[in-house]
Amino acid sequence: MVDYWRQGSVAVIAVNNPPVNALSYNVRVGLYNNLDKAANDRDVLAVVICGKGRTFPVGADIHEFGQIPKEPWITDVGRKIESLGKPVIAAIHGTGLGGGLEIALFCHYRIALPNARVGLPEVLIGLLPAGGGAQLLPRLAGIQVAMEMITTGRQLPASEAAKYNIIDKVVSGDIVKEGIEFALRVQNKPFQDKILRYRSPHGKDSLQPITEAVLRKIKMRSRGFYAPVWCVRSIANSVKLPFEEGLAQNRIMFQQMQLSGQAKALQYAFFAERSISKWKLPCGGNFATAVPRKIKTISVIGAGTMGTGITVALLSAGFPVLLVEQNKRFLMKGVQTVQSLLEGGVKRRKFTAEQAKMASSSLTTTVDLQALNSVDLVIEAVFETLSLKEDIFSKLDKICKPEAILCSNTSYLNIDKIAASTRRPDKVVGTHFFSPAHIMRLMENIYGCKTSPETVATVMDLGKRIGKVPVLVGTCPGFCANRMNRPQSEEALFLVEEGAQPEQIDQVLEDFGMPMGPFKVRDLAGGDIGWRSRKDAALHLGLTLSYDLQFFNGERYCSLADKLCELGRFGQKTGSGWYSYDKPGSKQLSIDEDVTKLIQNHRDSLGIKPRKITTQEIQERFLFSGINEGFKILEEGIAARPEDIDIIWLYGFGFPRHYGGPMFYASQIGLKRVYDRICHYHELFPYSSHWMPSKLLQKLSIQEVPIGQWAELHSKL
Numbered sequence: 092m093v094d095y096w097r098q099g100s101v102a103v104i105a106v107n108n109p110p111v112n113a114l115s116y117n118v119r120v121g122l123y124n125n126l127d128k129a130a131n132d133r134d135v136l137a138v139v140i141c142g143k144g145r146t147f148p149v150g151a152d153i154h155e156f157g158q159i160p161k162e163p164w165i166t167d168v169g170r171k172i173e174s175l176g177k178p179v180i181a182a183i184h185g186t187g188l189g190g191g192l193e194i195a196l197f198c199h200y201r202i203a204l205p206n207a208r209v210g211l212p213e214v215l216i217g218l219l220p221a222g223g224g225a226q227l228l229p230r231l232a233g234i235q236v237a238m239e240m241i242t243t244g245r246q247l248p249a250s251e252a253a254k255y256n257i258i259d260k261v262v263s264g265d266i267v268k269e270g271i272e273f274a275l276r277v278q279n280k281p282f283q284d285k286i287l288r289y290r291s292p293h294g295k296d297s298l299q300p301i302t303e304a305v306l307r308k309i310k311m312r313s314r315g316f317y318a319p320v321w322c323v324r325s326i327a328n329s330v331k332l333p334f335e336e337g338l339a340q341n342r343i344m345f346q347q348m349q350l351s352g353q354a355k356a357l358q359y360a361f362f363a364e365r366s367i368s369k370w371k372l373p374c375g376g377n378f379a380t381a382v383p384r385k386i387k388t389i390s391v392i393g394a395g396t397m398g399t400g401i402t403v404a405l406l407s408a409g410f411p412v413l414l415v416e417q418n419k420r421f422l423m424k425g426v427q428t429v430q431s432l433l434e435g436g437v438k439r440r441k442f443t444a445e446q447a448k449m450a451s452s453s454l455t456t457t458v459d460l461q462a463l464n465s466v467d468l469v470i471e472a473v474f475e476t477l478s479l480k481e482d483i484f485s486k487l488d489k490i491c492k493p494e495a496i497l498c499s500n501t502s503y504l505n506i507d508k509i510a511a512s513t514r515r516p517d518k519v520v521g522t523h524f525f526s527p528a529h530i531m532r533l534m535e536n537i538y539g540c541k542t543s544p545e546t547v548a549t550v551m552d553l554g555k556r557i558g559k560v561p562v563l564v565g566t567c568p569g570f571c572a573n574r575m576n577r578p579q580s581e582e583a584l585f586l587v588e589e590g591a592q593p594e595q596i597d598q599v600l601e602d603f604g605m606p607m608g609p610f611k612v613r614d615l616a617g618g619d620i621g622w623r624s625r626k627d628a629a630l631h632l633g634l635t636l637s638y639d640l641q642f643f644n645g646e647r648y649c650s651l652a653d654k655l656c657e658l659g660r661f662g663q664k665t666g667s668g669w670y671s672y673d674k675p676g677s678k679q680l681s682i683d684e685d686v687t688k689l690i691q692n693h694r695d696s697l698g699i700k701p702r703k704i705t706t707q708e709i710q711e712r713f714l715f716s717g718i719n720e721g722f723k724i725l726e727e728g729i730a731a732r733p734e735d736i737d738i739i740w741l742y743g744f745g746f747p748r749h750y751g752g753p754m755f756y757a758s759q760i761g762l763k764r765v766y767d768r769i770c771h772y773h774e775l776f777p778y779s780s781h782w783m784p785s786k787l788l789q790k791l792s793i794q795e796v797p798i799g800q801w802a803e804l805h806s807k808l
């Protein structure tokens with residue numbers, strides 16, 4: 092796992108542990124022993140440490156966390172480097188992260204290729220850099236830089252790292268060759284002043300103001316995530332304690348953090364994110380065998396909210412886009428939106444003005460579907476009406492070349508029905524982007540019963556190529572994301588009906604860690620869209636929505652949202668919704684007495700006596716109703732694994748990552764408790780079918796199987 096060779100007076104120690112040279116136990120042993128070998132070889136005057144393959148070591152092996160760490164630790168390897176009596180050079184390519192960078196910091200010199208990146212990302216998996224990073228970095232780059240890097244986990248490009256002295260020299264060419272040349276130049280020079288433990292941290296006199304400023308920033312963004320605060324403490328130890336004591340303290344903190352639910356959740360999320368690309372279809376096709384089609388040209392149909400966002404996402408990833416609208420007026424408006432989104436990207440430094448110009452020049456437009464006869468892939472984003480989508484797909488089937496893939500951005504509609512309007516159902520697939528589509532990273536891809544593995548492979552690949560996080564699910568109303576979100580939105584309304592205030596619910600869920608409470612989300616998305624579809628559904632059943640409606644289609648119903656819409660309160664865009672806003676389009680909100688009165692009148696008219704609703708009830712009814720639906724989604728095979736559902740929630744709704752996602756959160760609470768509470772609410776609210784407990788959840792609540800085995804157990808049930 093660690094290679095050793097000599098070139099003249101230079102010993103090269105190369106970590107060889109694919110794919111990312113993680114510092115597993117055997118690697119640490121290999122490093123330690125080979126450093127000994129170099130120390131004992133009189134002809135060796137300098138040592139180069141590097142990584143074989145694609146990268147320098149990226150840190151500790153995350154698979155080993157949770158076990159008692161076996162010695163030698165990273166710090167033992169570090170001490171060996173410091174006391175070697177010969178200069179040691181870290182030669183970094185790829186990513187030098189976590190324990191990898193820590194070893195490099197123990198070295199006397201660090202060189203890196205221009206495209207290399209370095210960082211201490213431990214915080215992102217709920218930990219701190221306990222292999223010396225929190226002690227060494229402040230001594231090299233200063234407290235301020237160390238605080239920023241360690242509390243955010245940000246990776247620095249080599250040039251920026253060189254500005255902060257983290258890298259001594261940025262080199263180009265072959266990193267090992269460069270390392271050896273560097274070693275030859277320094278092998279006879281004194282290097283004792285390069286041992287960082289003997290330095291004192293830069294900026295130590297400003298520790299307090301720096302700490303206060305960093306803690307203020309953390310408080311603003313952390314939403315209950317505590318690892319960054321522990322990271323701050325670990326850096327403060329570099330000032331307050333002698334070096335070895337600081338190391339020991341940080342190791343103790345690291346071990347405590349490792350046992351925490353947050354670290355477990357973040358590490359679960361890390362691996363879950365990597366597992367989603369390993370998809371499998373019920374027909375047997377899978378990621379390993381299916382080959383994606385080459386996609387060069389794409390057309391987007393519909394230049395509304397979603398179509399324009401999707402167009403920008405594609406253009407900025409370098410795809411030429413042919414944008415289609417129903418008439419020239421809508422098309423012009425859409426093009427203006429695309430341009431202003433691109434300009435916004437430049438302002439947000441997502442890309443340069445030059446890149447935006449290039450992207451813009453790759454946009455072509457038409458109001459004639461016939462123009463789509465040569466594109467490789469089409470993404471339809473017109474109104475959410477099945478007949479309209481069926482009509483468009485049947486036309487596309489005739490116009491597009493036979494191998495073209497036809498995607499729909501539908502939020503709820505059945506992909507099989509849309510596919511049935513074509514003679515190529517194997518090439519029809521759902522690509523559900525989230526709003527705003529040029530920013531939100533989730534791409535929920537939906538296969539129908541006839542979608543081919545090649546089509547799935549193509550959209551999964553496309554998602555990655557445009558920087559999205561593509562997750563594959565099956566078809567059902569609302570798929571995974573919106574289907575789970577629906578009972579939650581309903582419960583939020585019912586809670587208000589029973590006595591809670593919208594702002595109270597929003598606050599509870601924001602305190603839990605959601606980026607926005609459900610009423611703020613409704614105001615942001617615009618209440619009119621849901622209102623229109625509820626009116627359509629009612630019309631379909633020969634009903635009209637009315638103020639005193641308490642049941643709809645056999646289910647409990649709350650008409651408060653309809654009432655707001657009847658008053659023209661659609662949310663931010665109209666300047667009023669569940670909250671009132673400074674002006675239409677503004678985000679500056681305040682609680683509105685009129686809404687409070689409206690809610691009170693609503694309760695009075697239905698004879699509901701408001702009761703005090705606790706934080707626990709709000710959290711449970713919101714979260715558990717969605718989780719129950721998540722288990723039904725697993726049970727029906729709509730999602731193949733809980734990891735898929737969790738990643739959808741992390742990227743689609745900003746579920747707090749330090750809880751891993753709703754399914755992992757449920758596993759941490761204990762499925763027996765979750766199941767019991769769901770049964771309790773089912774008894775209280777028999778007219779909300781979303782409280783009908785999932786059978787899979789019931790079975791798992793008895794067996795308490797670890798989350799990694801749910802899918803396997805389910806397939807045996």
Ligand SMILES: CCCCCCC[C@H](O)CC(=O)SCCNC(=O)CCNC(=O)[C@H](O)C(C)(C)COP(=O)([O-])OP(=O)([O-])OC[C@H]1O[C@@H](n2cnc3c(N)ncnc32)[C@H](O)[C@@H]1OP(=O)([O-])[O-]
Nearest residue numbers: 111113149150151152153154160189190212220221222365
């Ligand atoms: C007594 C106490 C002593 C404490 C000492 C503490 C020491 C230290 O401070 C703690 C750490 O270093 S904490 C660590 C700090 N470091 C980090 O947190 C780095 C986390 N890693 C990353 O950020 C990204 O993986 C990279 C940027 C490295 C590569 O990105 P990319 O090119 O897009 O590739 P990709 O698809 O992402 O990964 C490819 C494969 O590698 C796998 N794998 C990756 N890292 C792994 C690891 N550390 N381990 C194991 N496996 C790891 C990954 O699962 C995947 O496997 P699969 O089976 O093929 O699916």
Ligand SMILES: NC(=O)c1ccc[n+]([C@@H]2O[C@H](COP(=O)([O-])OP(=O)(O)OC[C@H]3O[C@@H](n4cnc5c(N)ncnc54)[C@H](O)[C@@H]3O)[C@@H](O)[C@H]2O)c1
Nearest residue numbers: 393394395396397398416417421472473474475501502526
């Ligand atoms: N808005 C969201 O948050 C969101 C999120 C995810 C998915 N979706 C889905 O995306 C789709 C589009 O939603 P939206 O919010 O962008 O709607 P929108 O009303 O903003 O835009 C739809 C656009 O389609 C155009 N259009 C209608 N018929 C057309 C035709 N025959 N040919 C060409 N263009 C036509 C309309 O002129 C309009 O500009 C829907 O299926 C919706 O369910 C919406």
